[in-house]
Amino acid sequence: MGRFYVTTPIYYVNDAPHIGHAYSTVIADALARWHRLVGDETHFLTGTDEHGLKVQRAAEERGLTPKEMADQTSERFKDAWRLLDISYDDFIRTTEPRHYAATQQWLQKVYDNGDIELGTYEGLYCVSCEAYYTEGDLVNGNCPIHGRPVELVKEDNYFFKLSRYQQRLLDWYESHPDFVLPEGKRNEALGIIRQGLQDFSISRTSISWGVPIPWDPKHVTYVWYDALINYATAVGYGSDPERFATWWPAAHHIIGKDILRFHCVYWPAMLMAAGIDPPQHVYVHGYLLIGGEKMSKTKLNQIAPADLVADFGVDGFRYHFLRDTPFGPDGEFSYEGMVARYNADLANNLGNLLSRVATVVDKKCGGVGPAPSADSPLAAAAATASHAAAAGWAAVQPHEALDATWRLIREANAHLEAHEPWKMEPGPALEAVLGDALEVLRIVALLASPAVPAAAAEIWRRIGLPGRPEDQRLPAGAAWGGYPGGLPVEKGAPLFPRK
RNA sequence: GGCGGCGUAGCUCAGUUGGUCAGAGCACACGGCUCAUAAUCGUGUGGUCGUCGGUUCGAGUCCGACCGCCGCUACCA
Numbered sequence: 001m002g003r004f005y006v007t008t009p010i011y012y013v014n015d016a017p018h019i020g021h022a023y024s025t026v027i028a029d030a031l032a033r034w035h036r037l038v039g040d041e042t043h044f045l046t047g048t049d050e051h052g053l054k055v056q057r058a059a060e061e062r063g064l065t066p067k068e069m070a071d072q073t074s075e076r077f078k079d080a081w082r083l084l085d086i087s088y089d090d091f092i093r094t095t096e097p098r099h100y101a102a103t104q105q106w107l108q109k110v111y112d113n114g115d116i117e118l119g120t121y122e123g124l125y126c127v128s129c130e131a132y133y134t135e136g137d138l139v140n141g142n143c144p145i146h147g148r149p150v151e152l153v154k155e156d157n158y159f160f161k162l163s164r165y166q167q168r169l170l171d172w173y174e175s176h177p178d179f180v181l182p183e184g185k186r187n188e189a190l191g192i193i194r195q196g197l198q199d200f201s202i203s204r205t206s207i208s209w210g211v212p213i214p215w216d217p218k219h220v221t222y223v224w225y226d227a228l229i230n231y232a233t234a235v236g237y238g239s240d241p242e243r244f245a246t247w248w249p250a251a252h253h254i255i256g257k258d259i260l261r262f263h264c265v266y267w268p269a270m271l272m273a274a275g276i277d278p279p280q281h282v283y284v285h286g287y288l289l290i291g292g293e294k295m296s297k298t299k300l301n302q303i304a305p306a307d308l309v310a311d312f313g314v315d316g317f318r319y320h321f322l323r324d325t326p327f328g329p330d331g332e333f334s335y336e337g338m339v340a341r342y343n344a345d346l347a348n349n350l351g352n353l354l355s356r357v358a359t360v361v362d363k364k365c366g367g368v369g370p371a372p373s374a375d376s377p378l379a380a381a382a383a384t385a386s387h388a389a390a391a392g393w394a395a396v397q398p399h400e401a402l403d404a405t406w407r408l409i410r411e412a413n414a415h416l417e418a419h420e421p422w423k424m425e426p427g428p429a430l431e432a433v434l435g436d437a438l439e440v441l442r443i444v445a446l447l448a449s450p451a452v453p454a455a456a457a458e459i460w461r462r463i464g465l466p467g468r469p470e471d472q473r474l475p476a477g478a479a480w481g482g483y484p485g486g487l488p489v490e491k492g493a494p495l496f497p498r499k
Numbered sequence: 500g501g502c503g504g505c506g507u508a509g510c511u512c513a514g515u516u517g518g519u520c521a522g523a524g525c526a527c528a529c530g531g532c533u534c535a536u537a538a539u540c541g542u543g544u545g546g547u548c549g550u551c552g553g554u555u556c557g558a559g560u561c562c563g564a565c566c567g568c569c570g571c572u573a574c575c576a
Contacts, residue, residue, distance in 0.1 A: 012576035049576055121574085157574095188503050188571070195502070200574050222575070259576070266574095287570095324511070337511065340525060348538055356535035363534075399512090403524080413539055422534035494536045 003034040003250040008046040010230050013073035014058040017080035022305045024461050026318050028254045029086045032394040033450035038474045043247055045234045047092035048074040052223030055465035056209040066209045070095055080305055085314050085453050092234045102238035103226045104214040106274055115161045115273040119193050121201050122154035157201035160330045166197045166270035180264050182328040185284035189264035253278035260284055288333045315452035316342050322355040322398040322451045339499050346496035349409045357437045358491040360422050369464055371485025372439035379480040386478045389447045405447040412440040438463050439483040445469050446478050455495055462490040
């Protein structure tokens with residue numbers, strides 16, 4: 001029993017949900033589901049990041065106010081997460097009053113501590129990037145990314161004194177070796193810190209779409225600074241200290257490597273400046289590559305999650321990203337690979353196991369599922385799978401957890417081949433074989449439920465079990481012998497039709 | 500330029516501190532089975548572990564150089 005507070009990044013509302021967003025979110029969801037299953041008190045946060053010049057500009061182009069724009073896009077994210085069975089407990093929007101209140105309290109606190117100071121920033125600014133460039137960055141005098149002219153901008157900004165935190169960050173990394181995982185990403189973060197840290201501007205006077213700086217309201221908080229604070233806002237920072245104390249620092253951030261700098265360098269320093277410990281873990285995953293190339297928003301070679309869900313179902317979608325893309329390194333995404341994985345693992349191994357067992361139970365046992373045998377050779381395989389799956393989820397390695405679960409499915413298929421229950425006469429021996437197979441299905445439904453919740457619930461229902469897999473508590477619930485027998489087993493349409 | 504990282508069977512990838520480490524799944528071939536979603540089970544083909552050197556009794560596993568790919572390089576959700 002423990003506490004598990006897991007977050008996705010909050011997604012920027014100038015962009016529609018794509019499979020990159022979905023990838024991070026499905027991982028966080030599966031982890032949340034696993035932790036609920038093992039009885040941890042779990043809180044799962046996602047949301048949208050709604051400030052900044054790009055949102056303001058995107059809204060203007062559509063003839064909307066920034067808030068209207070944010071309202072629309074955040075709804076699209078919620079729709080996407082409904083489609084993908086994302087079981088978030090809270091969806092935060094940075095335009096909510098709670099977040100304004102928390103951000104302003106945070107700013108005031110850090111300002112009072114002396115780590116925010118007024119300075120001047122002058123530079124060549126690309127509004128599309130919302131970033132400054134040096135002369136050397138420019139291509140023909142234009143923004144290197146957008147190819148559009150940059151503007152010479154000079155403004156008074158408040159700066160966060162990040163430079164004061166270099167040593168404290170290094171000390172923190174030293175004393176918390178698993179702060180950033182996997183290790184390669186931790187090294188990248190350390191590399192950034194060791195290169196030296198500069199203060200960074202956290203306010204803008206050039207735009208109005210943001211959280212006003214409390215002591216100087218003509219300034220608005222720079223979008224990145226307020227965005228990170230969402231993780232604290234959502235569990236009560238600035239409004240409910242007791243609640244905040246229960247969830248922080250038990251926080252686990254799931255992020256992509258593109259935002260490593262912000263989460264592994266700026267954010268812990270920001271927390272320290274506010275007198276708060278950094279989160280427990282930051283888990284950094286790689287990019288999804290298509291044809292060896294990064295999925296890029298600007299290149300727009302993206303695929304709508306809804307299209308893939310239409311082809312493979314929610315669980316087909318979720319399973320693919322959890323099983324086929326090891327957490328950490330970049331992973332290759334391909335439609336062909338997705339078909340292959342779907343057919344091999346979901347249709348052939350799991351779906352077909354359910355089908356064949358249900359059919360034989362129907363023919364040989366009148367559709368009533370018998371109980372497993374206490375000394376089944378599958379019991380050891382099930383225990384092994386349970387332990388390995390638990391280890392995989394605990395280490396945020398979903399592909400390992402699922403690989404272990406599928407080894408058990410293969411064992412069950414082999415066990416059926418070895419005993420050929422379809423040839424056996426009714427009796428205890430037959431019942432033992434089928435009971436064992438049903439018990440494997442029950443355990444697999446539990447172990448796989450974080451990844452494929454809908455399919456797990458359907459397996460649970462078809463083998464006659466009451467309630468839902470989510471109601472069980474592991475590891476006890478996955479112990480061998482839980483299937484009681486005497487339950488109606490339903491033959492149904494293929495759980496995962498082959499593609 | 501500086502600092503990460505990566506390059507292992509056709510494909511996607513595992514390979515702690517050097518000594519069954521040459522592996523898994525998929526694909527492919529052959530065989531078995533027919534309960535099942537042309538599914539399943541068994542067996543097998545397949546890699547000089549990017550290249551060249553070095554350390555070592557012994558190196559995907561350490562060191563150096565090189566080739567190829569990629570990320571970050573200091574406010575780019």
